[in-house]
Amino acid sequence: MKVAFPVQMRRIDELIIERGIPSVLLMENASRSVLEEVLKYPTVKEIAILCGGGNNGGDGYAIGRLLLNAGKTVSVIECYHPSTPDAIFNASLFVSFGGGIHACEESTVESLLSRADMVIDSIFGTGFHGELQGRVAELVEYINGLKSVKLAVDIPSGVSGFDGSVRGIAFRADKTVTFGAGKVGHYLYPGRDYCGEVVVRSEGFSREILDRQLDSSVIDEELVLELLPERHADSHKGTYGAVLIVGGSEIYTGAPFLSALGALRSGCGLTYTYTPPEAAAVIRSNLPEVIAIVGKGPHIFRDDLDTIVEIAKKADSIVIGPGIGRNEETAETVLELLKVFSKSSMVLDADGLYALSKDLTVLSRTEDILLTPHPGEFRRLCGETDLKSLMDFCENFHCRVILKGSSSVLCNPYGKLSINITGTTGLAKGGSGDLLSGTIGSFAAQTGDLERAGILGMYFMGKAAELSDESDASNTASSIGKEYSRVFSCLVEGARGEKHGIGT
Ligand SMILES: NC(=O)C1=CN([C@@H]2O[C@H](COP(=O)(O)OP(=O)(O)OC[C@H]3O[C@@H](n4cnc5c(N)ncnc54)[C@H](O)[C@@H]3O)[C@@H](O)[C@H]2O)[C@@H](O)CC1
Ligand SMILES: Nc1ncnc2c1ncn2[C@@H]1O[C@H](COP(=O)(O)OP(=O)(O)O)[C@@H](O)[C@H]1O
Ligand SMILES: [K+]
Numbered sequence: 083m084k085v086a087f088p089v090q091m092r093r094i095d096e097l098i099i100e101r102g103i104p105s106v107l108l109m110e111n112a113s114r115s116v117l118e119e120v121l122k123y124p125t126v127k128e129i130a131i132l133c134g135g136g137n138n139g140g141d142g143y144a145i146g147r148l149l150l151n152a153g154k155t156v157s158v159i160e161c162y163h164p165s166t167p168d169a170i171f172n173a174s175l176f177v178s179f180g181g182g183i184h185a186c187e188e189s190t191v192e193s194l195l196s197r198a199d200m201v202i203d204s205i206f207g208t209g210f211h212g213e214l215q216g217r218v219a220e221l222v223e224y225i226n227g228l229k230s231v232k233l234a235v236d237i238p239s240g241v242s243g244f245d246g247s248v249r250g251i252a253f254r255a256d257k258t259v260t261f262g263a264g265k266v267g268h269y270l271y272p273g274r275d276y277c278g279e280v281v282v283r284s285e286g287f288s289r290e291i292l293d294r295q296l297d298s299s300v301i302d303e304e305l306v307l308e309l310l311p312e313r314h315a316d317s318h319k320g321t322y323g324a325v326l327i328v329g330g331s332e333i334y335t336g337a338p339f340l341s342a343l344g345a346l347r348s349g350c351g352l353t354y355t356y357t358p359p360e361a362a363a364v365i366r367s368n369l370p371e372v373i374a375i376v377g378k379g380p381h382i383f384r385d386d387l388d389t390i391v392e393i394a395k396k397a398d399s400i401v402i403g404p405g406i407g408r409n410e411e412t413a414e415t416v417l418e419l420l421k422v423f424s425k426s427s428m429v430l431d432a433d434g435l436y437a438l439s440k441d442l443t444v445l446s447r448t449e450d451i452l453l454t455p456h457p458g459e460f461r462r463l464c465g466e467t468d469l470k471s472l473m474d475f476c477e478n479f480h481c482r483v484i485l486k487g488s489s490s491v492l493c494n495p496y497g498k499l500s501i502n503i504t505g506t507t508g509l510a511k512g513g514s515g516d517l518l519s520g521t522i523g524s525f526a527a528q529t530g531d532l533e534r535a536g537i538l539g540m541y542f543m544g545k546a547a548e549l550s551d552e553s554d555a556s557n558t559a560s561s562i563g564k565e566y567s568r569v570f571s572c573l574v575e576g577a578r579g580e581k582h583g584i585g586t
Contacts, residue, residue, distance in 0.1 A: 083282075083304070084296040085501065086263045088208035088243040094262055097291050106168050109137065111286030112261045113144035116202075116235055119259045119281060120149065123200065123231055128155040130198035132186070132221065133173075134205040134239070135162030140169030141235050142204025143176040150179055157194055158183045161205050161218050186217050192224055200231040203253040205239035208265065213249040214240045226254045234258040237265055238276045245469035246273025246489075254278075262287040269300050269501045270469065270489050298499040301541045303576050309538055310573065311349070311528040322351030323527030326397035327520055328390055328419070329404035329432070330361025331412070332380035337405025337432065339364045340513050340559050341520030342372045345401075347566040348542055350524035354397060356390050358382070361405065381409045384418070391422055399427040399526035399535075403434025404516040413437035420444045420451075427526050428452070429535075431519035435459045445479040452482045452492075452532045454519055460485055473497050484522075484536050486515065492536045500537045504544025508557030517559040518543050521566075545569045 086094065099105050120126065129149055133142035139162065146156045160183050164173040177183065184191055195201060203225075205218060214222055222239065225232065232255045237243050240252025246267040258277040260268065261284070267273040268280045284292070299305055314321070325345045330338040338357045342365055345353040354373045355365055358380050365374040375393060377386045394400055400423055406412055416437035420428070424447045430438060431454045438444065438453070439462045445451070457467040460483070464475045472485050476493045484492045488510075492500040522539035526532050546565035549572065550557055 083300045083302045084263050084292060085266050085269065085298050085300050085499070086296050087266055087298070090295055091208050091243075091262060091265065094287070094291055094295050097295070098288055101288070103286065106171060108286055109140050109144055109168050109172065112283070113141050113148055115261070115283035115285055116141065116145045116233070116259045117148040117152065119257065120145070120200065120202070120233065121152065126154070126199040126231060128198050129200045129202060130157050130159060130195050131202040132159045132161055132205050133164075135165040135169060136207065136209050137166050137168055138204050138207030138209070138236055139164060140166060140172045141207070142202065143169065143172035143181075145202060145204065145235065146181050147172070147176045147179045150181055156181060157198070159186050159191055159194070159221070160184065161186045161221070186221060191221065195221070195225055196228060198230055200233060201225050201228065202233050202235060203239050203255065204235040205253070207236035208243045210237070210239060210242065214251050219251045222251050222253050226251075232256050232278075234277065236260050237267060238273075241267055241273040241276050243267040246270030247468070248272050248276065252276045257281060259283060263292055263296060264300060266298065266469070266499065266501070269503055270491065271487065274489055274503070298501070300501045300503055301537055303573065306538060306541050307573055307577050309529075309534045311525070313349070319351035322349055323398040323524070324352035324354065324396055325350050325399050325401060325520070325523040325527040326354040326356065326394050327401045327404065327523060328356045328382060329402065329406045329434075330357030331382070331405055331407035331409070332358060332360050334405025334407060335361045335364050336513065337361070337516040339368055340516035340563065341401055341404040341523070342369055343560060343563040344517040344520030344539075344543070345524035346371055347563050348521045348524040348539070350527050352396075353524070354393055356382075356386070356393060381407055381412045382415055383411050384415050387415060387418060387422075390419065394423060394426065397527065398530065399429065399523045401429045401431065401519050401523035403431040404519055406433045408433050408436050413440055417441055417444055420448060424448050426450065427530070427532055429454060429519050429523050429526065429532070432459075432515060435463060439463050442479065445481055448481065450532055452484065452522065452536055454484045454486060454515065454522065456486045456515065482533055482536065484540065486518070490540050492533065492540065494533055500533070502540035502544055504541055504548060506544075506547040506554045506557070508547045508550065508552065508554040508562065509543065511558065513559030514543065514562070517563050542566055542569050545572070
């Protein structure tokens, strides 16, 4: 599902208006779709709408008029004077259809809000920046404490549509009705928490313009089915690629095992690991299908370089880092490997990223690398962890990065985002990152495309956690890796349903 940055959405609105649909008609269409969503709550009779001065406020006045016509009791609370032509027009229409407007400073506003069955937030939309302040912040905080149904128009006020960040207070919605396409800020935390259920309504928008203007996505089943490598009856292990995982140390003996589990279970033809002996023993006793090559010492050292390079000749992708540790010689060896493999398809994870932080210039020589840091690791590389910094980093170093979290974002050098929203708190436990890196390495070996592999890997691990029978608290990366089979089955069933018009 395509998603938009606010600036892209503004451009889409402009293009549609240039084609001849008046902006006020776009506003009417948007407001009608909100009306339909409100009418899905049959017990809601009395509604309070907070309106800002921009076009989001304009939507609010139009929604108010439509709700009055639908027989509801409606009060508008004016947070800012209407200032755009469409907001001014719709505010006056609301009044001429008998609507009542209250200034937000009025002392009766709180009791009016507490009486309402539903509160609609039409204060700010995609034009919001900064922080809610003064009386508006006070009212939003008051509303957040009420039991009524809360619905946000386009995006909850206080949430940045660009990156989901919230400074101070924001409206906490049960449902957010958005127009044309979801906004990036709907799907990234903390914004994702404030949106409740996100309903995308695109009546009146042109599919062709949306497709042409937008390249970022929230990863959904449809996209995954498009990207999933096919499996042919007439095939062999060579058809599905080979991955080499380099990692492990005498302390971290399980990480390469988890990474190899991800690789095996996501369909790779051959999985090689190169690890110190203690880590190889774990792999050999748990995953006999893996070709576990044993390193020379308790860590990956310079002495191992030649053998690793030799094995890598058989691999279509290389994962470096799971459990590799922070020994200084190991870090130097990792930097050497990055230079030697500069033309290979590589996933760099965990303490492989620690090694990279010692010399970021190595990135300028790599042609096809995906970094998979969590925010702590990314801060070490970049100094910041916000979305703009991530996008700048990928552009400057011409690389791909997955910034992992409760929502994860894959960013490419051209500012295209792929946002993963699958997953559970069962993944918030040591080991999940290792499982992910091997899964991505496996899909990279199968498809020859790291970005595609990153998208598939994130979705697979998250979906497997969702489908697992284990409770989130007691789930483990090794159990989640074993659930990949269910993800494949679900996708196949979904595809079959779609083919026969059943829907999923
Ligand atoms: N034709 C269109 O462009 C359509 C727009 N629509 C609505 O219009 C919205 C976008 O409208 P606008 O671009 O007018 O943006 P907003 O309605 O979000 O308001 C932006 C205004 O608020 C001010 N502002 C921003 N942050 C502030 C802060 N922290 N404190 C005080 N003031 C602040 C800005 O300076 C600007 O004047 C969308 O979210 C959507 O709801 C829909 O009606 C669909 C059609
Ligand atoms: N609450 C959550 N919801 C969804 N995914 C999560 C959650 N917590 C963690 N994850 C995922 O689990 C993985 C954890 O990776 P990482 O922090 O590197 O862990 P590890 O210490 O196991 O290497 C990431 O892919 C992250 O997106
Ligand atoms: K809003």
